[in-house]
Amino acid sequence: MTGVRIEGVVAGYRGRPVIGPIDTELAAGVHVLLGRNGAGKTTLMRVLAGILPPLAGRVLLGGTDLAAHREAKRAVGVLTHRAALSPQLSVRDNLEFWARVQGLDRERRTARIRDAAGRFDIEGLLDRRTARLSRGQRQRADLARLTLTDPDVLLLDEPMTGLDPVSAEHTRALIRSWGAHKTVLYSTHSVPEAMTLASQLLILKGGALTGLPVPVAQAPERAASPSAYDLRTSCGGGVWERAELGQDTTIGAHIAGLVAKGVEVTDVRPVAVTATGATRAVTETAIHQLLDESS
Template identity: 50%
Template sequence: MDSQDHLFYVHYIKAPWVGAMDLRHTGGPASNTPSPDPTTGPTTGPTADPATGPLDAQVPGLELESVHAGYRGVTTIGPIQATLSTGVHALLGRNGAGKTTLMRVMAGILRPLSGTVRVCGTDISHDPRAKDRVAYLGHRAAVSAELTVRHNLEFWAGLYCPQPAVREQRLAELRDTFDLSDLWERRAGRLSRGQLQRVDLARTLLPDPAVLLLDEPLTGLDPVTSALVRTLVRDLALTRTVLYSTHNLPEALTVASQILVLKDGTLRTHNDLIQESDAGYEIRYRGRWPTELVAGEALGDQLVRVTVQTGSTIGALVAALVERGVSVLDIRHATADTDASIRSLLEDQ
């Protein structure tokens, strides 16, 4: 690094807005909090290895236990009770519902007023090393407008990846993944909104986190880059916990393995919504549909939507159909009902 680079980095660290950027670096060398004795492990919660890398499938990526959060002692969300394991979890909620506040609590940026947040089995309030396993993409890109894309990512890589070989490898991988080669020597202040988002996504993935928190990550992205990010999120979620907030319900239903709705300060899950709905199912079958047994809405040839009556189960209905000579080829929850129940919950706020 030449002397001009040193001046850039000094200016970067001393800049008046560095506090906001430090919030997004939730652990690592910037932390002044001493680490506990590794032989004793966390004070509470199950024992877990806080080292970086893919998530152990046996340990939930995120656990929130009776969490209340807010500002200046005033509770705005809670109680929150949730366990998020590997996979994509979409967070929905109206504007002002508290989605960003919840994500900041999960990342260890905002201390909860009460309750416990565990990352990979470790209480983040007792072991700061657990924060190193979380990466958070906020609404404001954590990059300096005065630095080039290369200088910005090299700065963060120096914090996240102290080993030079690992640092250079991660930079090269992310430069290719987000197609940043043509932007590499361009100042961040001259980038478009979508280009800046690509740079910030690359910055977020530098530490190879086990838990990835994305606050509306597709904002400002063109269709091609949006599709790339969706594919990347699915791939990352094979061994990691990914939570992203969005206002796009169809996209959430397509990409996520679990839907979370934040309403009135509490989290509702996709399964909760299905259980509270009319339990609609789509059944593909062969044979004559016994209308005397159950009425159904014909959706096409040999495809019908039915509602299971209170006190019964879909298993009992299938058994009754088989008794009458109907071959059940496929059965699934009615997507339209799920979609409608989530929309209804959001609109009711």
Template identity: 35%
Template sequence: MVRGVSAGYRDRAVVRNIDLDVEGPGIFMVIGPNGSGKSTLLRVIAGIVKPYSGEVIVNGVPIYRRSEVKRVVGYMPADIGLLPRLTLYDNLRVFAELLGYDKRYVDERLEVLRKYIQVDDILYMRCGAMSTGQRIRAGLIRTLIHDPQIVILDEPTRGLDVAFARDVRSLIQGLARDRLVIMTTHLVYEVLDMGRDIAVLRSGELVFRGSIDEFRRVLADKPVTLYVKTTTSVDEVLQSLDIEFVRRGYGDYIVRLPNIYTLSKLLRELSISTNIIEFREDLDELVKTLYGG
């Protein structure tokens, strides 16, 4: 799918000589430290950024050779990519028209999307007035409005509360049953629980490509730093798992776990015992530990 791609902005290469074979259905994760080139690679695959060299092949056709190939790709950037002064419905009309679809098609697709995304409360809201959660929903609706075979999502759960992030992950897993989803994340447990395959970038280069099981084995004995914010104290749960405290306050913790297996146990225990407000790992630190800065 991705053949010898080098790309960037002006004269600065951000990703170099990337080769990836990615097939669906399933979820393909792209991870790496900040500045490693994840978002640039996603833009190249989506046909937004043209590479300096190499090409992206979709259904046997280079994505830049035929404009209709882009119809099979749906892309949601980290900033969601909606026109803030327009309502969601108007955004959908504009986007659909760019791909050659009319108002009737938009309305028909909305009927389908209503089955698994809450649409009506935000459909006629200006996108610039939406909350983070509403914007994520709006972005997903815009990304899926043309029923793409390949869905590309740049950190789709970023900034969401735990409950809504769980709903978004469930939606993405549902999409991946019959299409390819390519997504980035900074959350280790999203990588391990959702992904089928993974690519790890460091300084614009591909340093790992394999299955999630292979990546899990690489991580097996590596420590994980974790931030947890809850509505109640969870000292008892944390202490029962022999976890090192970096910072501890009432419902506000930074802890260091010896390995990813302890992370899985902690997730299970916390989901039973408390209401988690926020939960995130330092994935950048973990990748740097594995592959250098």
């Protein structure tokens, strides 16, 4: 059932449209949704999940009308910004509940929970109440819930929130692997993160959805400089900040300078500098400008 077609969808609340009309088709791949707060990203996600009926139009999953066929919703996996886990239950009981909802028998439930717990390193948390987990631990447990079944369509709202660098990189790799044969819609506020993962960028603004291709390198990479780094900081709402360090500047000194200015550095990694790096930077700037333009 891979593939989502959105036909003339208008959606909102109490009869008042927030988004639309939207006409687009999402094939297998990672489609990253960008938009300012209040642009309607959550509204679109709810419509695609079958939670919010559209005011007009329809959503087709592999040709099946989502609103007219409730069983089609089983093909959609949803990760919301707020974990879909009961705080009063243990992680294991939460996973058991969702596995039952998805119709898995006892043998498959046990196997899937074991596999998912190992994949997201939560074996030691299974018997802990969800209310006692950190934000990152809850996010990993919720990702484990998402992988209990094998949905064709995955809707991910800020899946990296609260994850430590190792868990975040593992999740990125998982999302890329899903995109090879599933339709993934990934909502984020980070343009560089979007361009790292996306096969297509989707800009939601003024109720309209615009698709943008992701630039592909047209020249071979030149040797990576040890002084080029991506730094993830908590500055500016957790967006990715890029720093190009000179040959006589050490990474330690640069981090110390950021910390001295009150910036919390949460992830640092060397990156390859490509011949198209300047083009990518210009493209990121253009996307920011598009998002910031008045409606």
